[in-house]
Amino acid sequence: VKGYLQQIKQNAHLNVFNEVFDTEALTAAKEIDAKIANGTAGKLAGMVIAIKDNICYKGHKVTASSKILENFTSIYSSTVVERLLAEDAVIIGRANCDEFAMGAANENSFFGPVKNYADATRVSGGSSGGSAVAVQAGMCHAAIGTDTGGSVRQPAAFCGVIGLKPTYGRISRHGVISYASSFDQVGPITKSVADAALLLEVLAGADEFDGTLSQQPVPEAKNLKKENDKKKIAYMQEALSSPGVDADVKATLTQYIDKLRADGHTVKPISFELLDYLVPTYYILAMAEASSNLARYDGVHYGYRSPNATDLESTYKLSRSEGFGKEVKRRIMLGTFVLSAGYYDAYYAKAQKVRRLIQDKTNEILKEFDFILTPTAPEPAFALGLKEKDPVVTYLHDIFTVQASLSGMPAISLPAGNNGKGLPLGLQLLTKSFGEQELLNFSEYFL
Numbered sequence: 001v002k003g004y005l006q007q008i009k010q011n012a013h014l015n016v017f018n019e020v021f022d023t024e025a026l027t028a029a030k031e032i033d034a035k036i037a038n039g040t041a042g043k044l045a046g047m048v049i050a051i052k053d054n055i056c057y058k059g060h061k062v063t064a065s066s067k068i069l070e071n072f073t074s075i076y077s078s079t080v081v082e083r084l085l086a087e088d089a090v091i092i093g094r095a096n097c098d099e100f101a102m103g104a105a106n107e108n109s110f111f112g113p114v115k116n117y118a119d120a121t122r123v124s125g126g127s128s129g130g131s132a133v134a135v136q137a138g139m140c141h142a143a144i145g146t147d148t149g150g151s152v153r154q155p156a157a158f159c160g161v162i163g164l165k166p167t168y169g170r171i172s173r174h175g176v177i178s179y180a181s182s183f184d185q186v187g188p189i190t191k192s193v194a195d196a197a198l199l200l201e202v203l204a205g206a207d208e209f210d211g212t213l214s215q216q217p218v219p220e221a222k223n224l225k226k227e228n229d230k231k232k233i234a235y236m237q238e239a240l241s242s243p244g245v246d247a248d249v250k251a252t253l254t255q256y257i258d259k260l261r262a263d264g265h266t267v268k269p270i271s272f273e274l275l276d277y278l279v280p281t282y283y284i285l286a287m288a289e290a291s292s293n294l295a296r297y298d299g300v301h302y303g304y305r306s307p308n309a310t311d312l313e314s315t316y317k318l319s320r321s322e323g324f325g326k327e328v329k330r331r332i333m334l335g336t337f338v339l340s341a342g343y344y345d346a347y348y349a350k351a352q353k354v355r356r357l358i359q360d361k362t363n364e365i366l367k368e369f370d371f372i373l374t375p376t377a378p379e380p381a382f383a384l385g386l387k388e389k390d391p392v393v394t395y396l397h398d399i400f401t402v403q404a405s406l407s408g409m410p411a412i413s414l415p416a417g418n419n420g421k422g423l424p425l426g427l428q429l430l431t432k433s434f435g436e437q438e439l440l441n442f443s444e445y446f447l
């Protein structure tokens with residue numbers, strides 16, 4: 001804990017944590033030391049973990065990096081925090097993120113952007129940017145993020161670490177601040193596949209507080225083994241042909257395809273006919289759900305209340321206008337628009353149907369192949385401030401990650417070297433729902 005705290009202090013300029021629980025972490029570590037000594041310690045004993053600041057931890061602030069929750073304290077713990085603590089993890093702090101997890105660069109945080117440890121003039125990725133840099137920079141052993149459309153995987157890729165988005169329904173969302181509830185999943189960010197497997201084992205599984213959770217058996221870390229079987233892998237051909245994908249990313253993907261083939265795996269190009277619909281479908285649905293989820297921040301129940309409000313109407317209007325950031329407001333407005341009478345069928349209902357088609361087509365591919373391989377993101381970490389002005393450019397950045405989110409399937413981002421200029425690159429593997437064991441086993445091949 002002391003070592004991590006020092007690393008956090010030395011790299012304060014990266015803006016990774018919204019709060020560090022220093023004294024508390026030191027005390028917890030001492031208690032766990034005693035448990036280790038008498039043989040009663042849990043599975044995560046000694047594992048120092050950062051949690052994204054949209055995950056509730058009783059008695060601690062949780063802000064979702066928003067002004068509207070700046071002074072809000074959790075009155076209960078999320079299931080994931082309960083499970084981490086029950087296995088004797090040490091929680092070292094609340095990691096910065098995009099406001100309400102909306103973003104892909106961690107530049108939408110009320111507390112300022114998170115900077116990449118590999119190059120502090122570049123973004124960390126988002127929305128779990130603080131969680132990813134915390135692991136990248138050795139400020140903790142592992143971190144917990146949330147992934148709605150890529151927010152664990154994409155920052156992991158930008159930071160050269162591993163990010164796993166489990167199948168929808170694997171890990172409880174109880175006590176995790178909602179963004180888009182039919183997509184949101186908690187996921188671990190780690191340096192090794194073994195740690196990802198261990199955290200999945202601890203966090204996953206039925207919870208009476210989340211009715212969307214599956215009863216499927218949870219993969220156990222002890223079953224993790226490097227696969228020697230020959231696999232069938234599809235790769236997205238557009239990843240190599242599209243002008244929107246960076247040349248170094250293409251070269252890395254090609255290099256891995258060649259290596260997989262040389263090792264006896266079957267690797268074939270596929271063209272995903274719904275590729276152009278992935279990003280629009282995701283954003284219509286995610287914004288619709290966000291506009292509904294964020295209706296609860298009304299200046300009355302909890303969070304920021306404008307000091308200028310004089311009646312109920314102005315309490316709502318001013319608290320929300322002053323409390324939410326620009327991107328969050330944009331999404332609430334677009335979400336409300338696609339849900340409004342007259343536009344519902346044209347946008348929301350249509351997007352739901354396209355989502356089903358995307359799920360069906362993805363399942364079809366996975367009948368023939370074990371995995372779909374893509375880059376995690378079309379380019380490495382970009383310069384801070386570069387994309388802020390055009391949100392659509394940032395949205396398109398999610399092209400490879402939202403397929404798993406729309407179809408509820410598990411996907412992992414694995415480090416795949418760097419671009420020759422020191423910027424990490426990541427590759428993504430996607431597989432069938434509840435195929436985490438196979439996904440993690442095959443991940444070992446890449447490392």
Ligand code: GLN
Nearest residue numbers: 101103104148149150151
């Ligand atoms: N970049 C995507 C978005 O802004 C994904 C974010 C996430 O997974 N939380 O919605």
